[in-house]
Amino acid sequence: MTLTLTVRRVDLAALDTPLLVLALPPAATIGPPLAAVDAALGGALARALDRRDFRGGRDEVVHLSGSAKGPARVLLIGLGKSTDRGVALRRAASVAARRAHGMGVGTLTWYGGPATPAELEHVAIGLGLGMWEYTDLKTPPPTDERRTPLTAATIHVDDLAGADQALAAAQAIGAGYDLARRLGMMPGNVCTPDHLADVARDIGRRHGLDVQVLGRRELESLRMGAFLSVAQGTPQDPRLIVIEYKGAAPTVKPVALVGKGLCFDSGGISIKPAGGMEFMKFDMCGAAGVLGAMEAIARLKLPVNVVGVVGATTNMPSGTAVKPGDVVQAASGKFIEVINTDAEGRLVLADLLDYVRRYEPSAIVDAATLTGACVIALGHVATGVFGNNDGLVAEVLAAGVRSAERGWQLPIWDEYREWIKSDVADIKNTGGRPAGAITAAKFLQDFVDTTPWVHLDVAGTAYSETDLVAIPKGPTGVPVGMFVEFARGRVR
Ligand code: BES
Ligand code: MN
Ligand code: ZN
Numbered sequence: 001m002t003l004t005l006t007v008r009r010v011d012l013a014a015l016d017t018p019l020l021v022l023a024l025p026p027a028a029t030i031g032p033p034l035a036a037v038d039a040a041l042g043g044a045l046a047r048a049l050d051r052r053d054f055r056g057g058r059d060e061v062v063h064l065s066g067s068a069k070g071p072a073r074v075l076l077i078g079l080g081k082s083t084d085r086g087v088a089l090r091r092a093a094s095v096a097a098r099r100a101h102g103m104g105v106g107t108l109t110w111y112g113g114p115a116t117p118a119e120l121e122h123v124a125i126g127l128g129l130g131m132w133e134y135t136d137l138k139t140p141p142p143t144d145e146r147r148t149p150l151t152a153a154t155i156h157v158d159d160l161a162g163a164d165q166a167l168a169a170a171q172a173i174g175a176g177y178d179l180a181r182r183l184g185m186m187p188g189n190v191c192t193p194d195h196l197a198d199v200a201r202d203i204g205r206r207h208g209l210d211v212q213v214l215g216r217r218e219l220e221s222l223r224m225g226a227f228l229s230v231a232q233g234t235p236q237d238p239r240l241i242v243i244e245y246k247g248a249a250p251t252v253k254p255v256a257l258v259g260k261g262l263c264f265d266s267g268g269i270s271i272k273p274a275g276g277m278e279f280m281k282f283d284m285c286g287a288a289g290v291l292g293a294m295e296a297i298a299r300l301k302l303p304v305n306v307v308g309v310v311g312a313t314t315n316m317p318s319g320t321a322v323k324p325g326d327v328v329q330a331a332s333g334k335f336i337e338v339i340n341t342d343a344e345g346r347l348v349l350a351d352l353l354d355y356v357r358r359y360e361p362s363a364i365v366d367a368a369t370l371t372g373a374c375v376i377a378l379g380h381v382a383t384g385v386f387g388n389n390d391g392l393v394a395e396v397l398a399a400g401v402r403s404a405e406r407g408w409q410l411p412i413w414d415e416y417r418e419w420i421k422s423d424v425a426d427i428k429n430t431g432g433r434p435a436g437a438i439t440a441a442k443f444l445q446d447f448v449d450t451t452p453w454v455h456l457d458v459a460g461t462a463y464s465e466t467d468l469v470a471i472p473k474g475p476t477g478v479p480v481g482m483f484v485e486f487a488r489g490r491v492r
Contacts (some may be wrong), residue, residue: 003097003131003153005124005171007163010109010156012036017154018073018105021096023089023112025079026056029367039217041068047207048148052241056080058088059095059469060184068295071109075099079112087120087404089115093126097150104147110155117162120155123175124170125481127153129471132178135187169300173484176296177477180288184475186465188281189404193239196261196284199291200241200310207298215313224351226330229346231313233268233321238313239286240355243294245306254305257363257483257488258352260345260368261287261312268315268341269323276465283345285462285475286367287312287471293483295336300400300484301489307359309349315341327425329356332447336427343429345370346440350447357449363392364448365486367456367479374438375460380468382408384457386441392452396482399489401482416442456482 012020013036014039017419020037022045028044030278038045043063048054054062058080066072078095082088100108110123120153129383131150140146157163183191197213204211215237219228224240231238239261244254262283266272272280294308322328326338328347336347346366356364374384383400386409387393393409400407419431419439427446431439441455461478468476 003128004152004395005127005155006152007120007155007159007160007167009160010111010154012111015071015109017071017107017109018153019075019100019103019108020066020172021075021077021100023077023079023111024054024056025098026081030055036151037071037074039072040069041066045074055258058082058091061095061099068481073105076240081480086119089119090122090126090404092243093123094130095128095397095472096236097130098470099469101150102147103135106148106150107152110153112156115117117166118158121170122165123155123403124167124321125174127244128170128174129177129477132471134182136388137187172299173296173481175299176292176484178294179295180285180480181475181477183288183291184282184285185319188314191281191284192263192313193236193261196263196291196310196312197241199467200243202489203219203295203298204243204292209298210243210244211292222331222355223329223434224331225328226336227311227313227351229322229326229328229338230234230268230315230347233316233318234314236314238311240309240352241312243308244267244378245294245298245308246300248305249439252305253362254307255358255487256307256309256356256362256364257290258309258349258356258366259287259290259485260284260349260370261310262315262345262348262473263312264316264370265313265342265344266316268321268344269317270340270342271317272342279463279465280462282475283369284312285369285458285478289367289458289462289474289479289483290476292480293487296480296484302486302487304487306487307356307357307361309352311352314346315344330447334427334446337422337425337428339428340430343440346443347428349444353444353445353447353453357451361451364451365396365452365455365456365483367458367483369462370441370457371437371459373433373440374457377410377437378408378460380460380464382406383461383482384437385409385458386438387452387454388412388445389452395489396454396456399485403485405481407463408484410438410443412438412445427445
């Protein structure tokens, strides 16, 4: 379901809407615009504030019954104490849209006081994130029990300058988030490597981008022994997917976005415990982030060149699967000892990172649900950020701040290389428990030449096993925002 967004200067005194959302900071007072709402509600707004029923805290929601004339319902949403108003508005908008969608009001009017175009963009993206759901595999309830989905929202702005542009950008980025979350939520038997390839082709067809899809035979010709070692346990054809977006002159070097696309990660022969294994359908969220970002970047028509690369397969135990102790040769020529078949993401990425060299990118940013260790280090609050170039790391961290997808840098000092030395090969694919997210990044670094490169470990941020209030459990859309802001930042 798509959300139709409009912006206008809303006159609260003459407003007729099924739902008015008021986003309020802590200790809000009733100024002239809100006084009209308060009057229409017979003073209920002032009473809620005076009695401190509503205090404007983060994620706080109070539902007031509206009036026969004017807003039929009023939802007070707290912005909380925040240093970044845009981020607070985005979150509040998600909370509001999620509620509104569940209530079945169909449309809402958002009033959060004056907003800059950047803040308006946050509100619009937040509304889209909040009402998102994946219902394809649920039988719809009987007609009389159905609630009207949220299909339209009007956002109040005082100043319309730049508003249409901000809304268009939000809609483009929202489409990217929707796509990434949809792919993430799809079960492994539906979102297969072939499905990811079909989605890439569809993006290409709709936006006129070149898409290439390689299978097992082509990977063999390219001698991608690392990627193929992961895929050798599954009958499904692995897919290396390349999408090229050309928004700048052909002489401008592209940025490369690379994504881990494990449509299911059982661990392989080093099989994972059964409890929670179903979450490993989300092991393609890096790839979903790349596809979502390509969708958004194409819609935004950014004047940049971007090459998106996805490595899609599943990690399965079988008679043909790679075994602990096996040594495989990556496309770069390096020999890798596979200590643990569950450290498969880095094997796939090793060959992808080598492959993107042919596009001579000015920068490479990869995203992968790579390590449980990153979840231990940063929880679901921040993406792990690693890189070989401090300027590029700073650029990506800043993109994370702008997109409300925070990242935090972890070091990849050479001392960590010690842990992944192999007795029999050039490198081994696990380094033991200490600094697990770092040794994984350190492994990847061996397959990147001197190109500025950043690795994003999104294991803790791309999906959530618990309800996050602003969005339900499941895929968050990370790292679509970081990718898109990074690309936008390059042409600012
Ligand atoms: N896909 C997992 C990492 C993961 C774990 C993502 C939890 C999201 C939540 C990855 O392929 C993996 O299994 N990594 C291992 C590496 C270990 C064997 C060195 C891990 O983190 O346990
Ligand atoms: Mn694994
Ligand atoms: Zn994995």
